[in-house]
Amino acid sequence: MNFTVVLPPSSRVGEQAGLLQQLFAGHHIDLAFTHAEQAKALESTDVLVSTAFVPVTREDIFCASRLRFIQVAGVGVDHVDLEAAREKGVIVAGVAGSNAQSVAEHVIMSTFALLRPLILSHHDLKEGKWNLPGWMGQAQELAGKTFGIYGMGRIGQELAKRLLPFGVTLLYHDLRPLSPEEERLWGLSFVSKDVLFKASDIISVHLPFTPDLYHVIGPQEFLAMKDGSIFINTARAELVDEDALISALQTKLLGAAIDVLNSEPPSAEDPLLKLPNVLLTPHGAGVTIQAQNRIAQDAIQNVLRFLDNRPVDNVYVGESS
């Protein structure tokens, strides 16, 4: 069978290729980094291991005459044209949410970094400014604060479990509340979206994106937020009205940690880059080395299942067996 494996730009090719050859001995493997390379390989491939760095379009799918299985090695399959896959009878599978714990840790890191003016102080110091009084006037503890989690899926739950020991009060909102038993064990109180924004000192968003959630957080939500509160988005840029966020950052928020931007990468003029109280990361909250390894493991396991004619896991399109 022929394989095409799309690798992230950072991959150490030699190492990966060796590993893949070993795992899929007896099969032909093409490695691809760009859309062009992928398109070329797809002409003769049976199995595509895809990552979000390279889209899989309708045209790609229909031109790949032998293609039977797309295994996405990543969380989220937005870059694959699922409709086309369905029409063509190609199975599309993903991996379980193996990055939940990385995202949760990222949120906690960002929270602390904003509560203590970590980045600013660090830069001050490197520029020769010893600003202890400034620090003393700003540094805050997390204990005693109210933490609101908007979206209580896998990531929200991992976050809640990790936050509880820090001495916070946990609120959440979701379309589907947890069971009373889960709420009690994790110390979570379900509240309306309105109360969530009004009562929280820190809000972190963990919703999946669907079109009806476009800009679900806008001027009204930021208006409701407390003065001096913190906003964190590691979910999807489309959920948040960035203009409203910027104006809240300028007027009332202590700060925001934003991992997902409207345009990625942002242009040099992007006003978010100019604000002192925003902490930016390159859509990497879930992409730790450990999470990538878990994702790779999951993806490989699924491909092996496919080769063995066993049911594959996390199927988006097609039959699982």
Place this chain on the structure above:
Amino acid sequence: MNVREAIKEWLQYHHISVVFGNPGSTEIPFLVDWPESISYVLGLQESQVVAMADGYAQALGQPAVVNLHSQPGLGHAMGALMTARRNRSPLVVTIGQEDSRHHIVEPLLYGNLAPWASSIAQWSYQPTSSEDVVPALERAYHEARRPPGGPAAVILPMDYLNGKANWNPRREVDYHTVPQGINELSQLLKASKFPALVIGDEVDKEDAWGEAVSLAEAIDCPVYGAPLSMRTGFPNRHPLFQGHLNPVMSTIIQILSPYDQVLVIGAPAFLTYPYVPGSREWAKTIVHHISSDPEYLARSMASKGYYGSVRLAMKALLAKIAPKEPELSEITLQEAEQKSTAARERAAMGSDYVIYTIGQSMPADAIVVDESVSHSLLLRKILNFSRQGSYYTASNGALGWGLAAAAGIQLAQRQRRVLAVLGDGASLYGMQSLWTMREWHLPIVIVILNNHGYNILKSLTQSLYPGHLAKTPGLSVEHVDFTHLAESMGVKAVKVDNPFDLEMELHTAWASKDPYLLDVQVDPEIPRLL
């Protein structure tokens, strides 16, 4: 009619269907030929008997009758009578006495009891003849109710009970008065920019929760619970409720100083413990104080006192103050905080978790008897009290009251469930009451928060004499087997040392039709209370 018969008629006339006691030879004339319509509830030690009657009287809102055994029985009862006095609990206390015909030679059980009892009673009297006995009981009934309320003692020489009775009950007394000066007070409250209320035990005793809530909502002001209040008079989940004041004067002044007018309703102003140095002066705040207890008013720290019924006073105020629409928040953040804290402390069986879990298990109209000592502040904060008669504790910090009072309260309130929460130390002052609970099949849930010692005293030692706790004796109570102790008196009991068992056993306990004791091994960490 002889006095023995007349006493029973007198009891029935006042609809007294329960008498508490522990007998000796001098009480035999009182007990003989006991009518079926009146329950005699036997307690196994006099302090317990009095505390049962105290709880019963409070829960019923009527005087309760308790019968003690002459000088030894009164001796044992003195502490509990002191508590009943401080609780303003109306008790008619009958005390047996040797036959009057040999008092002159001071027989075994004789004592000069009336003066002795008078140190804790509102009134105390030894009748002068058999004809004088029922009139004395009748007077005691009204003396016990006389504001502020408390024990009234009648000494009964054995021979008088065989004599002829003069029995002529006559009157009803309404001690409730409308306080003067309410008009001016209502003006001040209306004009006030930052008013606040402090609610105390009398609001609950006068069944005036509704008035208190309406008044708070009409003024739209923060409400505090009086410090160490023996009863709760305001729903502690109400959005205006700010929690209970700490019993430290400087803290009370600090918390109430931002307000220009503070109205204390039906509480001492203020009950404090322990002594912490600091000024007792108010800066700008004007404190008003309404109470039906002249003693509360006489020693009050308020600048103006109003004597009379708190319920009538609040009604009068409400007639003058137009209610505002209350703004109710969807949840109180406090509840969320408790939920998170409970979850955090679950694994360690921390106090927050244990009390939260108890709160989750209990019926909404449960009555809580609190002798949980170092846990009391948490318990008052975490459990949900939403109606009249939901919370009882001894007003003077006396231990040994809780179990007995729970029994008395359950006897008075058969349709509601009673939960008694006690420290392990506290429970051991009155364990005999478990026997009474079992004999009467009182379905009381008893939770012992067992930290194997007197933690509040350890906490106090640590803060008063830091570093000296290890060399302070008498503060640990190890090696008590509570489940066997309870089971020896017929009460089902389990030791609980993990969250899973706690959650399960609480369900079993509430489903029980008999008393059920949980010996809960709570995190023994010494709390910082000061």
